[in-house]
């Protein structure tokens with residue numbers, strides 16, 4: 001992953017947290033409980049022992065709470081709507097209207113005292129449910145999903161007011177305003193669509209945020225993540241999309257990139273990601289590899305683990321085996337994958353932090369002929385040693401300049417072919433293999449070049465295996 005990708009990723013993550021904290025978690029009862037207990041500390045000051053004025057009507061703080069008949073009568077007198085009556089009266093099996101009618105039967109003077117003014121517990125917000133749901137349905141109409149999360153933003157003073165009244169006069173199991181609103185929205189969506197949507201509180205396919213003040217509805221289509229392993233069979237393909245050096249990929253590219261905006265037309269990211277993006281009707285992709293190899297290095301064996309993130313997919317239920325076939329057909333001779341499994345975002349950090357040994361084959365050329373016996377001994381001597389590797393010159397512009405200690409676990413199968421040499425090597429994560437051979441002007445110590453006392457020119461390098469936990473799981 002490039003630096004730019006990683007910044008974007010963090011930015012995404014930040015935005016997500018802000019979004020999430022902005023109100024999604026508050027759809028849960030727990031959150032409201034916390035909010036309420038925070039307020040309870042200030043209760044003494046709030047009430048001051050006096051009556052509380054709302055819209056010109058005096059609230060009688062001395063009446064007993066619901067579900068007593070006096071409590072319910074009191075709620076009706078202060079213009080509580082049917083929705084709030086249901087959620088605070090403690091009569092779970094009755095509708096708001098039934099609760100009201102029962103109270104009217106007990107006391108016929110109540111009906112005339114109720115004047116349908118603004119409900120002090122919700123400011124008649126429940127009247128907007130139909131309107132809100134219409135907006136939601138319009139926005140999710142063309143999307144594919146199995147889970148939805150709904151959050152609602154309500155003005156703080158409304159929540160506070162609702163809570164103060166409820167805590168004095170409501171039943172002990174009253175449902176908080178936000179929870180109640182979210183439930184009402186969910187039920188209305190299901191009845192309008194004739195569906196039984198799985199509404200969740202975590203990791204939804206779609207997040208919907210409703211602003212209770214402006215009735216604005218925001219829909220966020222969450223990304224889909226697929227885990228796989230790729231083999232790269234070409235020495236001309238970067239792992240991630242690489243913008244054109246001349247135009248940086250801006251304004252539909254330039255002459256030097258023939259309008260592609262890319263330095264390399266192919267990348268593992270696009271060879272794997274484009275068929276997926278098209279199949280899922282998505283906006284873009286992001287590629288997260290378990291490390292990366294240089295462009296001119298092949299990635300063989302069981303391949304390198306990666307997660308591809310599909311952003312804003314309109315469709316979420318593709319036939320994966322068809323897509324994998326399509327990817328392999330499209331990338332024939334360049335990149336191969338075995339399968340793609342749906343996964344979740346936390347696995348990205350896990351594969352990014354993985355520190356696995358790797359096995360390689362390297363082939364290089366000596367500047368002078370040397371006796372075979374000397375070559376075999378000099379190279380074998382490096383097996384089991386620990387290298388001091390100063391940051392290679394070729395990457396020093398993007399990495400801190402420091403000396404790293406890296407262990408060479410094993411070197412074997414050394415082949416001497418005139419002045420061309422080849423061997424297999426297994427080394428600790430983060431070892432620079434090309435530098436181990438040519439020494440990077442003495443910045444890697446010890447090295448093949450240093451031991452032999454001649455220059456070494458790298459011909460090619462292959463990663464043969466990444467020895468992570470998942471290495472043999474699928475075989």
Ligand SMILES: [Zn+2]
Pocket residue numbers: 080081082083084085119120121122123124125126
């Ligand atoms: Zn109400």
Ligand SMILES: [Zn+2]
Pocket residue numbers: 244245246247248249253254255256257258259261262
């Ligand atoms: Zn260009």
